Amino acid sequence: MASSHRISRRDFVKAVxxxxxxxxxxxxxxxxxxxxxxxxxxxxxxxxxxxLGPLDGYPIGTPTAFSFTRSNINGWEKTxxxxxxxxxxxxxxxxxxxxxxxxCTHLSCSVNxxxxxxxxxxxxxxxxxxxxxxxxxxxxxxxxxxxxxxVEEGTLSVKxxxxxxxxx
Amino acid sequence: MNDEMKKKINDKYEASIQNAERFWPxxxxxxxxVAFGLFILLIGLATFLGVHPEPKVDPTDATYVPRxxxxxxxxFEFLKYFPGQLEWVGAAVIPGILVGLLIFLPLYDxxxxxxxxxxxxxxxxxxxxxxxxVILTLMAxxxxxxxxxxxxxxxLAGVLFFSLYKNPEKEIAWKKPALWVASFAFLALTGxxxxxxxxxxxxxEEVHVASSVPEKMSLGQDLYSIECVxxxxxxxxxxxxxxTAADGTEEKLPVKSIxxxxxxxxxxxxxFYEIISYGQPSLGMPPFGGAHGGELSPSELEYIVTFMxxxxxxxxxxxxxxxxxxxxxxxxxxxPSYEVHVxxxxxxxxxxxxxxxxxNNNYLMEDYAGILNNGDNAPNVVxxxxxxxxxxxxxxxxVEGVNGTIxxxxxxxxxxxxxxxxxxxxxVEAGMPETAEDASALxx
Amino acid sequence: xxxxxYAWLDERLGFDDMYKMLLDRPEPHGNWxxxxxxxxxxxxxxxxxxxxxxxxxxxxxxxHAYDSIQYIMNDVAFGWLIRGMHHWGASLMVxxxxxHMLRTFFSAxxxxxxxxxxxxxxxxxxxxxxxxxxxxxxxxxxxxxxxxVVATNIGGVVxxxxxxxxxxxxxxxxxxxxxxxxxFSAHIWMxxxxxxxxxxxxxxxxxxxxxxxxxxxxx
Numbered sequence: 001m002a003s004s005h006r007i008s009r010r011d012f013v014k015a016v017x018x019x020x021x022x023x024x025x026x027x028x029x030x031x032x033x034x035x036x037x038x039x040x041x042x043x044x045x046x047x048x049x050x051x052l053g054p055l056d057g058y059p060i061g062t063p064t065a066f067s068f069t070r071s072n073i074n075g076w077e078k079t080x081x082x083x084x085x086x087x088x089x090x091x092x093x094x095x096x097x098x099x100x101x102x103x104c105t106h107l108s109c110s111v112n113x114x115x116x117x118x119x120x121x122x123x124x125x126x127x128x129x130x131x132x133x134x135x136x137x138x139x140x141x142x143x144x145x146x147x148x149x150x151v152e153e154g155t156l157s158v159k160x161x162x163x164x165x166x167x168x
Numbered sequence: 169m170n171d172e173m174k175k176k177i178n179d180k181y182e183a184s185i186q187n188a189e190r191f192w193p194x195x196x197x198x199x200x201x202v203a204f205g206l207f208i209l210l211i212g213l214a215t216f217l218g219v220h221p222e223p224k225v226d227p228t229d230a231t232y233v234p235r236x237x238x239x240x241x242x243x244f245e246f247l248k249y250f251p252g253q254l255e256w257v258g259a260a261v262i263p264g265i266l267v268g269l270l271i272f273l274p275l276y277d278x279x280x281x282x283x284x285x286x287x288x289x290x291x292x293x294x295x296x297x298x299x300x301x302v303i304l305t306l307m308a309x310x311x312x313x314x315x316x317x318x319x320x321x322x323x324l325a326g327v328l329f330f331s332l333y334k335n336p337e338k339e340i341a342w343k344k345p346a347l348w349v350a351s352f353a354f355l356a357l358t359g360x361x362x363x364x365x366x367x368x369x370x371x372x373e374e375v376h377v378a379s380s381v382p383e384k385m386s387l388g389q390d391l392y393s394i395e396c397v398x399x400x401x402x403x404x405x406x407x408x409x410x411x412t413a414a415d416g417t418e419e420k421l422p423v424k425s426i427x428x429x430x431x432x433x434x435x436x437x438x439x440f441y442e443i444i445s446y447g448q449p450s451l452g453m454p455p456f457g458g459a460h461g462g463e464l465s466p467s468e469l470e471y472i473v474t475f476m477x478x479x480x481x482x483x484x485x486x487x488x489x490x491x492x493x494x495x496x497x498x499x500x501x502x503x504p505s506y507e508v509h510v511x512x513x514x515x516x517x518x519x520x521x522x523x524x525x526x527x528n529n530n531y532l533m534e535d536y537a538g539i540l541n542n543g544d545n546a547p548n549v550v551x552x553x554x555x556x557x558x559x560x561x562x563x564x565x566x567v568e569g570v571n572g573t574i575x576x577x578x579x580x581x582x583x584x585x586x587x588x589x590x591x592x593x594x595x596v597e598a599g600m601p602e603t604a605e606d607a608s609a610l611x612x
Numbered sequence: 613x614x615x616x617x618y619a620w621l622d623e624r625l626g627f628d629d630m631y632k633m634l635l636d637r638p639e640p641h642g643n644w645x646x647x648x649x650x651x652x653x654x655x656x657x658x659x660x661x662x663x664x665x666x667x668x669x670x671x672x673x674x675x676h677a678y679d680s681i682q683y684i685m686n687d688v689a690f691g692w693l694i695r696g697m698h699h700w701g702a703s704l705m706v707x708x709x710x711x712h713m714l715r716t717f718f719s720a721x722x723x724x725x726x727x728x729x730x731x732x733x734x735x736x737x738x739x740x741x742x743x744x745x746x747x748x749x750x751x752x753x754x755x756x757x758x759x760x761v762v763a764t765n766i767g768g769v770v771x772x773x774x775x776x777x778x779x780x781x782x783x784x785x786x787x788x789x790x791x792x793x794x795x796f797s798a799h800i801w802m803x804x805x806x807x808x809x810x811x812x813x814x815x816x817x818x819x820x821x822x823x824x825x826x827x828x829x830x831x
Binding site: 169174180192214233239256272294379 | 687
């Protein structure tokens with residue numbers, strides 16, 4: 001029976017058991033892994049121009065806060081995120097506008113414009129940015145992000161999302 | 169059971185496992201083959217039959233006939249035979265007793281003998297119960313349970329025939345005839361369920377369940393066209409409606425735009441949903457939701473809201489594959505067809521009034537033949553005839569019909585777009601092809 | 613290296629004993645009908661695996677249950693497969709467990725010394741039906757909702773305590789968010805825990821008494 005050329009019944013059964021278990025493991029494993037990581041592969045890019053109303057509503061020389069919301073579909077739910085920033089008109093010119101994001105570049109707290117100190121101040125870790133968004137003091141790694149702007153028929157729009165200060 | 173009997177049983181068992189099989193590898197091998205078979209079966213069922221889509225829950229829809237899972241059907245059917253006052257007997261007492269009998273079977277079945285020829289009463293009772301369960305299940309069956317039963321019976325008959333064919337061990341004499349009988353019984357049941365399945369295979373009303381945003385949008389578009397266009401216009405621009413008060417006086421009320429940014433930015437999906445569902449009685453809008461006496465289900469309300477949001481809200485990111493304008497643009501020299509061009513326009517512009525239950529001289533525009541020949545003034549449109557009633561009225565000319573003047577269409581004073589009129593004219597000129605193939609044949 | 617790890621583990625776990633105890637058990641001659649018990653166990657494990665992964669996306673509230681299942685079916689990669697296998701696995705498991713029970717009955721395997729194995733097994737069958745019953749509501753679609761309304765009403769017909777049973781099943785007077793979350797809890801925690809524990813006992817009893825032999829003329 002147990003000649004060296006023929007595999008024994010026990011070995012055959014072992015091989016079949018291992019193969020079938022392996023096939024089932026793979027047949028379940030691959031779908032399950034892609035099932036689990038699926039939402040991570042789903043990147044939504046949504047560039048958009050956000051209208052912020054008439055340009056005349058923004059005074060020259062002082063930062064004026066603005067805010068807007070964007071919605072994302074996450075799974076079966078719409079998630080609405082709120083974004084905000086400051087518009088600074090440096091002169092009458094339609095191209096001389098600076099739109100800063102209010103997200104602190106340190107850990108994303110919202111910065112506020114402090115009228116007396118003429119600085120943006122972050123309430124979390126006391127970071128300070130000057131009127132152009134450059135870092136004055138505190139832990140942030142770089143200047144505040146800014147939005148691209150355009151003016152059409154007197155209406156100011158910013159381009160979402162905000163970009164790094166020195167890239168745009 | 170006395171100790172002597174116990175000893176006899178134990179000794180016999182000891183003898184039976186001498187030089188017989190080992191759990192590993194003999195049993196595990198077989199177990200694994202069966203498990204693998206079940207695994208393939210499961211994947212096959214999930215892939216080829218899938219899960220039947222069901223509409224969203226609607227607690228107000230009392231007309232829905234619920235059905236339990238197939239393995240509770242026998243109980244469901246069983247309860248039919250108990251009149252109201254005795255229902256608790258069928259629902260609680262009898263199943264309770266059966267469950268008790270099942271669990272405690274070894275405690276009252278004191279017969280120590282195991283061979284089937286020596287326990288005819290037990291076998292008889294169990295067979296009767298199982299047959300009753302199978303028969304009750306089949307009596308309550310629907311097409312779906314029939315299909316499942318068909319598969320199961322076929323499988324069982326197959327297994328039984330297989331075990332007859334492959335019979336390595338020396339079988340005891342009674343077993344073979346019993347197996348043959350059982351095999352053919354299951355084969356017969358397979359036949360019966362197959363027949364029943366065929367008999368039941370008449371088209372039933374399918375509820376369409378949308379699976380993606382684009383699908384919801386297109387279903388919402390269709391519903392909007394039927395339910396809303398009459399007052400709100402094809403693009404939600406609004407207009408004017410005439411409301412008849414209780415004392416018979418007629419009053420004209422303005423309908424404001426529902427597609428403006430003001431509207432879209434300040435109302436959430438939930439408030440749109442509630443407005444459509446409840447209506448706005450003081451503004452002349454009737455309720456549409458089933459919960460308030462309308463004819464729409466929660467899913468349908470949701471489809472309309474989805475359509476409105478993604479079509480009119482300029483902040484919404486329209487998902488890929490979505491069709492925002494349902495009417496395809498007609499290219500230069502292209503011949504329009506009913507199914508590609510005319511039907512979408514009719515849906516958007518006409519169907520909200522030209523359907524059952526509205527005032528329209530019986531001119532129902534629900535399908536191709538209907539558009540040509542329905543109603544009191546048929547034929548409404550004739551191939552090549554530029555004076556056809558349909559063409560005249562949408563171009564702003566009144567026509568004399570059998571019941572008096574046929575007014576300009578649409579009657580709300582907002583003429584339909586020139587591009588749509590162009591579709592109709594070119595369609596009639598070309599001979600009113602129904603399908604895209606007919607149209608391309610005519611174009612050549 | 614591998615040898616050292618193996619030796620270290622063997623010293624503590626005792627692979628040899630485990631092999632003798634679990635795998636190298638003598639058994640009487642069986643046939644293919646004897647595989648149904650392990651097939652039931654296999655289906656239980658499959659239901660466990662697919663069920664666990666379904667909870668990754670499923671949300672047991674009336675507002676989200678339906679939409680989350682639509683999401684699983686239409687948007688998540690292979691969601692249709694996992695849900696489909698869970699759906700069909702439920703039917704198949706009820707069927708296989710039932711046939712396994714019939715096999716045990718017709719081969720009279722429930723008699724001495726395996727009475728307790730049968731009793732535990734029939735409770736396992738009822739728990740399997742309970743899984744089917746509680747799982748039916750979870751998609752929270754028309755069919756699920758109305759079937760549960762009717763099924764819980766059946767509990768309500770018992771004279772005297774009926775209305776109480778009804779409220780206890782539903783967690784209130786209506787099929788509501790409370791019903792959904794208690795059915796969910798029963799479906800993924802209580803019943804599976806009871807099933808797993810009793811399956812363990814069932815298997816222990818089988819190992820203790822050995823697999824039964826088919827009766828012959830003398831039994």
